[in-house]
Amino acid sequence: MRRQLISRFSFDAGYTDSRNPLADPTGTTSEGSFGILRLGEGYNRPFQGYHSKGTLASSSKSTGSGLMFPLGSTWGGIKFNSGSATGSVVEDSSSQLYYIGAGKPSREGVTIQVESSTFTYNATSDVSGTDVTAAAHGMVTGDIVYCTVSSGVINPELTASRAYYIYRVDANTFRFCTTLANAFAGTGISLTDAVGVITVHKGTDITMNAGLQVASNPITDTAGLAVFYQDDAAVGMAAPDAPEVAVPTPIGTAYVGLINQSISFKIARMRDRDNETTDLTTIQAPVKSVASATSAVLVPQNATVRVTFPAATSTQTHWAVFATKQDFGGVGVHYRVGYRTQSTDSNSDWIYGISETTVAASATRTLEFDFRDADLYPEEAWIYDYAPPDGTHYVSIDAVGVVLGCYDGTIGAVSLPNYKESYNPRHIITFPEPVTGVLQRMMGEVAVVACRQSIHTLQYVGFRGDDTPSCILETAIPDVGIKREYNWAYGAGQIVAWIDGAGIALIDIGGKSIEYEFGREVAKFTRSWTADNVKVAFDPKSRSFVFGHQNVSISYCVESGAWADPVYLTDCGFGSAVTIQSMTAGQGEMIVSLNDSSNYTAYSYDNASSTTRMPICQISPWTIQQSGGRGNGIYEIAVATRQGGTINSTTPETVVFGLHSNLFATYLRGNSVHNVTNPTRITNAAGVFTSAWTGKRAVIFGTDIGGVGIHYLYVVLTYGASTYVTMTSPMTGNAVSAQAVATGCFMLVGETFFTATPVTGRDQHYYALYPNLQDARSFAVSAYLPCLKGSETVIDGAVFQMDVFGTNWQTGTVNK
Structure with a gap:
């Protein structure tokens, strides 16, 4: 029979991983494929990698968080504290930060701090270039401070009331740094001497608990990021004890004595961070407590009343006072009453928010009140606060x-x-x-x-x-x-979630329904995932919902309506023990926190800034003989690809094309090789090998395992045990030894493989790939490309099409 085109694979319809291996749609990629994102308008490209936001080994100052979410106009999170990171951190329109739960709140990876203490340094004698001397300063790298001028002037390179990050040189020396990354690197600001004494305001990490707390008066860094707060407090205020009251004899010389019938008082606490030491002549009370119990009843006769205030709480700034109208004693309504230092000064404003500074400065915390009923403001004592x-x-x-x-x-x-x-x-x-x-x-x-x-x-x-x-x-x-x-996310007007026991779903809040079909194409791929480890976020750059689990993520582009191929951390240069801890969207990108042995680092997702190489693999769906009888004979393969890199100048790596048959596994992950211990073995702890693997050809990928700069081995496999196979050369039959140690390796397995050297930075065809496969009842093809960064500073590469030529065997029937 003449050779003919028996199958064409275009790889442009998205990833699908059906439970029936023969049911995946034509044009898709299937199980084992990885590394390609499918975006809008048919644009497919490699995942660009992860770009670190900065890390400091074994430190809570590292940029990663146990839980992440949008925060204000950017992204934030909760870092682990005593093994916990849960709850909420919310910024309101007044730039106050509310937080509740367990852990330490962060913004853009910076552990948020609140002012705790101060020390000073001499802007001349204590400064030497980038180093500042202050005995037993008590700070660690990544701490945040701001400065004020105690006397003289500040060093010209610093700005008063601006947040700076600390690099700790030693117990008595530190450096001011403009960014957290500079602090990690020890890159301090070189200071010029100045004549002045500077107060350094230190901070301590904010720690969350089950009570709602609020931080106020933010200090921003050089980029305008609010990472340090001057004040924090538990939300709300406890009611004070009832005040002690008395009729003075004689009354104060500045007072007339306007009260002459029975009266009682209540007081309440206030907090106004914007006017902490200022008496308030308005009735506004940003934060207030429930009013106290009623004081004793007094019956002054043309006299005043002295009110003694209890001790203030640590976060309180002001007091409010309420009194009944005269002759109502202890049963009347208590109205807001103002305070004046003299009752005859009609031009003096009533003080409705008495600062704690004023109360503390008075003798025995006692103030004298003198007023008429008409002077009471018609605001009743606070009973719901x-x-x-x-x-x-x-x-x-x-x-x-x-x-x-x-x-x-x-x-x-x-x-x-x-x-x-x-x-x-x-x-x-x-x-x-x-x-x-x-x-x-x-x-x-x-x-x-x-x-x-x-x-x-x-x-x-x-x-x-x-x-x-x-x-x-x-x-x-x-x-x-x-x-x-962390099992759900909002983006592009939609909510998607991981439903425990059911998998990926699209939630229609308005329609009050759940669409489980949304995750059908990846149901098999995600079937072993657990809700405790599934993280969900929206990536605004690729317009995709991303689902992460342990060391792999998979995404759905709302623009293309297609699933991308999975992205494995091991293919992005991370060790096999690194896992996805949390994810969120922020400022036009998605941020991922990775866990490397309990050191958490934040990364920009799909960002080529730190990446020069990214492998991809495309594996076609299985195709079966449609006409009955024997299987296909396959004799030729043609491939069209794009290879990244700068045109004709970037050193190319070998690309690999494979042919697979009869439903045998096309790939295997989690493999290891060692150049000293059993160098001819490929091991896999999952124990998947059987005697059926003997004679199969394979290409295993790992850094330098074929020699310096050669990142693959093409071998024939021989079964050794459930946990290992041995390698021999398909050309000579001699044993093949790994030339480096590599773990978490990806391996293609099939009937035959072809290698080629691409031309970088261009689209190209590959011909003259001539397998000789008989009786393939089902077959699939694969392509592995180590994609490179080109002149446009992006990783580029794709498999456009793979054509398979051969014969379709048919069975003849004798008519009787």
Whole structure:
């Protein structure tokens, strides 16, 4: 029979990995393929690699985090603390940072710090180039500081009230650095002497707990990143004890004595970080406590009342005072009352927020009040401004904050509108089960909250009275939920998730439905994944949802509607023990935190900045004989590819093309070779080898395993045991030895392989590939390309098409 084109593989329809190996659609890539992203308008390209955000071995200052998510206009996360990293970190419109959970909050990989102490240095005598001397400064590399001028002027290369990163030279010497990366590298700012004494404000890592906390007054670094806060506090304030009151005899000389009937008082705590030591003449109270119990009742006769304040809390800045109208004693309504230093000065403003500085400066913390009923401001004593209960997560929705996972985990506590540190105990919402996660960056007035077996929307609807919260809860999905807070992500107007026990799914919140068909093409590939290890994020650069599990990720492009080939960390230059810890989107890219023996480093995903080489492999679906009888005879293969690199100048690496038959495994991962210990063996701890592997040809890939600069071995396999096979040459039959140690190696397995040297930086055809395969009941082809970076500074390469020529055997029938 004449040779004819019996199959054409174009590899442009996306990755699919059906449970039936003969059912994968034509034009797709199949099991074993890796490294190619399928983007919009038919554009396929290699994954570009990972670019490090910086690391410091065995340090909490490294850029990676246990949990990551969008934060403000950028990305943030929670770093491990005592083995935990869970909860929420949210920045509101006033640049305050709210956090709850366990771990240490971070922004762009920087562990966020809050001011803890100060020391000084002499801007002349303590400075020598990049080094600053300060005895027992107590700082470590990666700490953050800012400076103020105690006297004189600051060194001209520094800016007062600007955050700088520290490089620790030794216990008594340090350097100011402009970035965390410079601190890791020890690259300090070279300082010029100045005549001055400079105060250095040190920080300490913020540590999260089950109580909602807030950090305020941020200090930004040279890039404008808020990484240091001057103040932090637990959200809300505890009610003070009732004040002690008395009628002075005689009254103060500056007072008239306007009170002459029964009266009582209440007081409340306030916090105003913008005006910490200033008496406030407005009634505004950014943060306030519930008012105290009622004081003793007094009956002054044309007198004043002296109010003695209890001790202030560490985060309190001001006091508010409330009093009844005269003759209402202890049963009347308490209204806001102002304070004046004299009652006859009608031009003096009433002070409604008395600074703790003013109270502390008075004798025995006592102030004298003199007023008429008409002087009371019509604001009643605060009765709903409680601190929130402990919880697990937090979300800010329009004018309110919501603490989720309170009490038994099923309660959400809703703040008062515009007062995100005041919580009415009646303003709660109830979930059917404990909360497991919240999408923190939903736009508008809605957030999406997950429980283990249900998904809900939480919407802000405005103030609805003292007995009803300002949010409403609606169940979107009543019978399916999210196990881990990192199992889902929002992007491109959609929510995708890993559903424990079911796999990848698309969630339609508006339509209240789940589409499981979304992950059908990769159901087999992901069937062994577990929710505890699946991380989900959206990559805005490739317009793709990315699902990561241990050392591999796979992505779906919403623009092309196709699944990309898997991306393995070992193919990107990482060791086999490195795993994906967390992922998030931020500032036009996706950030991935990788775990290398408990050292966590953040990387830009799909970023060629640190990559010069990226291998890809395309394996076709299995094709079967359609006409019955014997299998196909295959005698020729033609290939068209693109190879990256600069045209005709980049040193090319060998490309490999393979032919596979009769459903035998096309590839195997997790292999190892050793150039000293049993150098002729390929080992695999999974114990997959059997006698059927004897005689199969294979190409195993690993750095320098064929010699310096030769990253593959082409061999014939012989079964040795379930954990190893031996290698011989397909040309001579002699034993083949590995020339280097390599672990986590990828191996193609088939009937025959062809190697070729490409021309870099161009599209090209490969002919004269002549296998001689008989009776192939099913067959597949493969191509392995070590793609290179070209003049456009991107990794480039692709397999356009593979054509298989041969004969289709048929069975004749004798008519009787």
